[in-house]
Amino acid sequence: MTSTTPSVQDKSDKDRVIIFDTTLRDGEQCPGATMTFEEKLEIAAMLDTMGVDVIEAGFPIASDGDFEAVNEIAKRTKNAVVCGLSRAGQKDIDRCAEAIRPAKRGRIHSFLSTSPVHMKYKLQMEPDAVHDLVISSVTRARNHTDDVEWSSEDGTRTEFDFLCRCVESAIKAGATTINIPDTVGYSVPEEYYDLFKRVRENVPNSDKAIFSVHCHNDLGMAVANSMAGIRGGARQIECTINGIGERAGNAALEEIVMAMKVRNDKLPYWNNIDTTMLMRASKEVSAATSFPVQYNKAIVGRNAFAHESGIHQDGMLKNAQTYEIMLPETVGVKQTSLVMGKHSGRHAFIHKLEEMGYKLGQNQLEDAFVRFKALADRKKDIYDEDLEALVDQEMTAAHDRIKLVSLTVIAGTHGPQRATMKLNVDGVVKIEEAEGNGPVDAVFNCIKALVPHEAKLELYQVHAVTEGTDAQAEVSVRLAHEGRSMTSRAADPDTLVASAKAYLGGLNKIVMKRARDMPAPVAAAS
Numbered sequence: 001m002t003s004t005t006p007s008v009q010d011k012s013d014k015d016r017v018i019i020f021d022t023t024l025r026d027g028e029q030c031p032g033a034t035m036t037f038e039e040k041l042e043i044a045a046m047l048d049t050m051g052v053d054v055i056e057a058g059f060p061i062a063s064d065g066d067f068e069a070v071n072e073i074a075k076r077t078k079n080a081v082v083c084g085l086s087r088a089g090q091k092d093i094d095r096c097a098e099a100i101r102p103a104k105r106g107r108i109h110s111f112l113s114t115s116p117v118h119m120k121y122k123l124q125m126e127p128d129a130v131h132d133l134v135i136s137s138v139t140r141a142r143n144h145t146d147d148v149e150w151s152s153e154d155g156t157r158t159e160f161d162f163l164c165r166c167v168e169s170a171i172k173a174g175a176t177t178i179n180i181p182d183t184v185g186y187s188v189p190e191e192y193y194d195l196f197k198r199v200r201e202n203v204p205n206s207d208k209a210i211f212s213v214h215c216h217n218d219l220g221m222a223v224a225n226s227m228a229g230i231r232g233g234a235r236q237i238e239c240t241i242n243g244i245g246e247r248a249g250n251a252a253l254e255e256i257v258m259a260m261k262v263r264n265d266k267l268p269y270w271n272n273i274d275t276t277m278l279m280r281a282s283k284e285v286s287a288a289t290s291f292p293v294q295y296n297k298a299i300v301g302r303n304a305f306a307h308e309s310g311i312h313q314d315g316m317l318k319n320a321q322t323y324e325i326m327l328p329e330t331v332g333v334k335q336t337s338l339v340m341g342k343h344s345g346r347h348a349f350i351h352k353l354e355e356m357g358y359k360l361g362q363n364q365l366e367d368a369f370v371r372f373k374a375l376a377d378r379k380k381d382i383y384d385e386d387l388e389a390l391v392d393q394e395m396t397a398a399h400d401r402i403k404l405v406s407l408t409v410i411a412g413t414h415g416p417q418r419a420t421m422k423l424n425v426d427g428v429v430k431i432e433e434a435e436g437n438g439p440v441d442a443v444f445n446c447i448k449a450l451v452p453h454e455a456k457l458e459l460y461q462v463h464a465v466t467e468g469t470d471a472q473a474e475v476s477v478r479l480a481h482e483g484r485s486m487t488s489r490a491a492d493p494d495t496l497v498a499s500a501k502a503y504l505g506g507l508n509k510i511v512m513k514r515a516r517d518m519p520a521p522v523a524a525a526s
């Protein structure tokens with residue numbers, strides 16, 4: 001597959017997008033995602049190695065624990081800017097400054113709401129007072145560090161002229177980054193694009209600051225909005241691993257980075273992220289927060305590079321570009337997986353068996369495939385072990401002279417248990433009914449009635465081939481006959497069917513052995 005990422009000489013600074021990760025701040029704000037001090041340090045180190053430009057490590061005024069984490073991350077981070085969040089008050093800003101002080105490069109990120117609804121009800125402040133507080137807070141932050149970000153909280157629901165007034169004053173007071181967040185995930189791409197374009201055109205000193213996007217996913221448009229903001233002239237994206245964050249979350253870092261890489265023709269921007277670390281980052285954050293990653297999550301979901309449909313699997317085997325737009329290795333996934341299931345076809349089935357080392361003849365393959373489809377109809381997940389059991393059975397059953405046609409068992413608290421069994425013995429179908437002390441005993445008594453024999457059951461064992469309540473049961477039996485032991489195994493999602501097949505497998509072996517010594521009909525009869 002050809003990469004559309006620009007070569008180094010194509011990259012220009014004007015197309016460079018700063019990746020600002022807020023997994024440890026906005027990400028941690030969602031209910032249940034709290035991380036321990038150690039987990040935060042590990043995640044920060046991983047983000048730094050991965051090439052994140054700015055790590056928002058926490059909200060130092062929130063708690064002593066948050067302060068300590070930001071402070072320790074500031075001490076340890078080698079490359080990235082370490083950022084702390086603060087409200088507009090002096091106490092918040094000073095505490096934040098203290099937390100980031102050890103950082104090689106530290107940033108204070110101060111925010112204040114500017115939308116009518118937030119100013120009136122939440123802050124209970126007049127717009128002029130909010131405007132004054134923007135100036136005083138940015139000035140105070142700027143006294144601590146040269147790197148100050150100011151955010152107009154609820155920016156997308158802010159009255160345009162007031163937004164421009166606050167942005168201009170924040171830049172004048174020393175803000176080097178201006179973030180216009182879509183705090184409640186309300187915007188749509190065209191509108192967000194337009195907002196950045198117009199603010200940058202209308203604010204006279206807009207060229208003195210880098211503009212930033214910060215999108216929430218309440219309407220599922222966080223990534224699309226972020227990219228629209230970049231098209232509108234922003235050059236920093238605030239995002240989180242796995243898209244965790246307030247309510248429906250923030251824009252997902254992995255989606256943004258891969259969108260820029262895979263569709264660089266339409267999104268001609270670049271960043272510094274080592275994409276091969278994306279999967280590892282996703283797993284680490286998922287483990288730390290105990291938030292599972294949804295199976296169909298773009299880039300890092302377990303199905304992102306998995307195919308179950310036969311038509312897709314066939315296409316993938318012929319050329320991966322038929323159904324994959326990026327190489328799994330690019331995001332740190334070892335390889336595409338062809339998952340065997342009820343939608344799989346022959347191409348994938350044969351490929352899978354070959355991978356597992358099986359070479360079956362055409363008829364055996366066809367029989368095995370029919371049985372695989374029947375199994376897949378009954379069982380949710382088909383594992384390699386299931387296929388192994390199925391094919392092993394197919395290979396040994398090919399020459400069986402006694403075949404199970406059907407089995408019905410009545411079991412439960414009101415015994416005796418009763419089994420009805422139909423067998424095909426050398427082409428003749430026979431039916432019998434028997435009772436037993438338990439369902440397995442009833443099944444074996446049926447077999448004894450249908451195929452009278454001297455063999456003694458020495459061993460009967462059951463275990464699950466795989467996990468889950470729909471797992472196949474694998475039954476092993478050992479039959480002693482004329483001084484020799486015959487072991488046989490069979491698997492089926494129904495334990496009683498597996499038991500019957502395993503027992504019959506043992507009998508077939510005995511019949512086969514006899515057939516070598518005497519004519520077939522005599523052997524079968526005995």
Ligand SMILES: CC(=O)SCCNC(=O)CCNC(=O)[C@H](O)C(C)(C)COP(=O)(O)OP(=O)(O)OC[C@H]1O[C@@H](n2cnc3c(N)ncnc32)[C@H](O)[C@@H]1OP(=O)(O)O
Binds near residue numbers: 026087089122
């Ligand atoms: C959009 C965002 O993500 S904003 C970040 C949200 N994150 C968090 O809130 C997580 C951390 N928060 C906390 O630990 C606590 O809320 C604290 C420590 C910050 C504050 O706690 P408390 O002092 O008990 O206040 P509480 O949280 O109940 O209320 C927030 C107060 O901050 C005010 N406030 C909200 N935003 C700002 C701001 N940007 N600048 C100044 N004041 C603000 C509110 O108006 C309210 O003020 P009031 O007490 O005068 O009514």
Ligand SMILES: CC(C)C(=O)C(=O)O
Binds near residue numbers: 085
């Ligand atoms: C603090 C700000 C940047 C924020 O998280 C938001 O507005 O969503």
Ligand SMILES: [Mg+2]
Binds near residue numbers: 026
């Ligand atoms: Mg946010």
